[in-house]
Amino acid sequence: xxxxxxxxRFKIRRQxxxxxxxxxxxxxxxxxxxHNVISALMVVQNNPVTxxxxxxxxxxxxxxCMEEVCGSCAMLINGVPRPSCSALIDSxxxxxxxxxxxxxxxxxxxxxxxxxxxxxxRRVRAWIEIDGAWDTHEGAPRIxxxxxxxxxxxxRCMSCGCCLSACPxxxxxxxxxxxxxxxxxxxxNAHPTGRYDQAERLHAIMGDGGISDCGxxxxxxxxxxxxxxxxxxxxxxxxxxxxxxxxDLFGG
Amino acid sequence: MSHPAADSRFLLRRLHSLLGLLxxxxxxxxxxxxxxxxxxxxxxxxxxxVAFLRGMNYLPVLEIVVIAxxxxxxxxxxxxxxxxxxxxxxxxxxxxxxxxxxQRVSGIxxxxxxxxxxxxxxxxxxxxxxxxxxxxGHMQHLLSQSWMFGLYLTGLLLSVxxxxxxxxTMGIVWGLTxxxxxxxxxxxxxxxxxxxxxxxxxxxxxxxxx
Ligand code: SF4
Ligand code: SF4
Ligand code: FES
Numbered sequence: 001x002x003x004x005x006x007x008x009r010f011k012i013r014r015q016x017x018x019x020x021x022x023x024x025x026x027x028x029x030x031x032x033x034x035h036n037v038i039s040a041l042m043v044v045q046n047n048p049v050t051x052x053x054x055x056x057x058x059x060x061x062x063x064x065c066m067e068e069v070c071g072s073c074a075m076l077i078n079g080v081p082r083p084s085c086s087a088l089i090d091s092x093x094x095x096x097x098x099x100x101x102x103x104x105x106x107x108x109x110x111x112x113x114x115x116x117x118x119x120x121x122r123r124v125r126a127w128i129e130i131d132g133a134w135d136t137h138e139g140a141p142r143i144x145x146x147x148x149x150x151x152x153x154x155x156r157c158m159s160c161g162c163c164l165s166a167c168p169x170x171x172x173x174x175x176x177x178x179x180x181x182x183x184x185x186x187x188x189n190a191h192p193t194g195r196y197d198q199a200e201r202l203h204a205i206m207g208d209g210g211i212s213d214c215g216x217x218x219x220x221x222x223x224x225x226x227x228x229x230x231x232x233x234x235x236x237x238x239x240x241x242x243x244x245x246x247x248d249l250f251g252g
Numbered sequence: 253m254s255h256p257a258a259d260s261r262f263l264l265r266r267l268h269s270l271l272g273l274l275x276x277x278x279x280x281x282x283x284x285x286x287x288x289x290x291x292x293x294x295x296x297x298x299x300x301x302v303a304f305l306r307g308m309n310y311l312p313v314l315e316i317v318v319i320a321x322x323x324x325x326x327x328x329x330x331x332x333x334x335x336x337x338x339x340x341x342x343x344x345x346x347x348x349x350x351x352x353x354x355q356r357v358s359g360i361x362x363x364x365x366x367x368x369x370x371x372x373x374x375x376x377x378x379x380x381x382x383x384x385x386x387x388x389g390h391m392q393h394l395l396s397q398s399w400m401f402g403l404y405l406t407g408l409l410l411s412v413x414x415x416x417x418x419x420x421t422m423g424i425v426w427g428l429t430x431x432x433x434x435x436x437x438x439x440x441x442x443x444x445x446x447x448x449x450x451x452x453x454x455x456x457x458x459x460x461x462x
Binding site for chain 1: 259261262263265266333336337338339340343344346348349351352353355356421423424425426427428429430431432434435
């Protein structure tokens with residue numbers, strides 16, 4: 001049996017509190033097939049003893065759905081930002097190096113504060129206004145199946161933040177809202193009812209930290225676990241903001 | 253419904269993008285095409301090419317408004333844009349990530365090259381009659397030194413890369429190319445344009461050599 005079939009080894013970057021220095025610890029658990037990073041971390045949690053035999057505080061991380069739809073479990077796994085529940089141990093080289101998701105403030109160990117994602121969504125009004133003083137529409141608005149299937153791609157975003165952590169323009173140093181919120185603007189602007197607020201959303205992304213902070217490195221689309229066509233959204237929003245800017249300057 | 257107008261930063265960034273092509277990109281293309289006539293020798297170069305340019309109507313105004321000011325703005329705002337970069341080239345080894353980094357680094361390289369290049373030709377020519385009267389000879393003298401040839405070659409290739417890659421990302425920024433396939437296709441078109449322009453440019457440099 002190869003060595004990595006006998007045990008599962010982790011090298012984890014730990015941090016006790018926000019702002020405190022980080023340090024590394026290694027753990028090993030007996031091999032079992034079909035583990036993912038979270039289920040293996042649960043085994044570590046049962047008996048948090050490092051490979052040097054030291055009993056330590058259990059490792060803290062975040063997770064919820066365990067089926068790659070909630071986005072809460074994203075972390076840096078062997079240097080790549082990705083959801084840990086869908087990172088299968090059998091496909092990873094060992095020792096598996098776990099680090100908190102970059103660009104976001106660490107709360108503790110592998111748990112980060114991702115509220116900046118929500119702030120971005122709020123800033124761009126990534127929702128559809130349905131309650132007003134009058135009916136916004138009658139009956140179910142119709143869209144073509146082609147449009148629907150294009151829109152569907154964007155609706156799968158789970159706000160995991162992988163795209164943001166890979167983006168060279170996003171981080172504590174910049175006000176950039178990042179690709180995830182931009183893709184939601186693309187989605188909401190295409191909705192038959194959401195269209196009414198298109199100009200407001202476009203103005204939001206034409207502001208500070210908006211679409212013009214994108215540098216087209218296109219890392220985002222490469223790391224997104226839901227294969228969301230982020231750079232297509234950015235191109236389409238480039239077109240929409242061009243038209244919007246012409247309207248702003250010349251009227252109409 | 254009140255729509256606050258677009259943030260001035262958005263407009264500045266778009267202006268920065270536009271100026272890179274119009275007039276700067278067009279000027280670079282024209283400049284390289286023109287200098288590729290160096291292969292016809294000193295007589296043609298000094299007597300036709302330089303003489304035509306120097307006889308242009310409103311020349312100083314054109315030089316300042318069409319070339320110097322747009323370049324200064326593009327360079328200055330470009331430096332601001334470059335400070336936003338936090339590239340991790342080894343972690344994300346994707347071609348576009350490298351191009352993103354190279355675009356910013358080449359911009360800084362071009363700025364240094366242009367200060368030297370303009371200083372050695374246009375500015376020096378203001379007080380040295382020999383530079384003005386025999387630009388071909390002056391260029392031949394400069395480019396005959398191998399380090400100077402290397403400097404010009406580097407400056408040329410960086411500029412052509414910056415224009416070609418800038419053109420391909422302009423497609424995304426302005427919304428000409430949206431789908432991944434269109435962005436890829438246009439990327440190849442820009443690469444082809446860059447190669448052609450680089451060839452013309454190198455041809456021009458070689459034409460000055462004795
Ligand atoms: S776009 Fe993709 S990577 Fe980004 S937050 Fe949404 S699901 Fe995650
Ligand atoms: S294309 Fe590049 S700069 Fe733009 S959002 Fe994606 S990763 Fe960030
Ligand atoms: S736990 Fe929900 S995406 Fe991993």
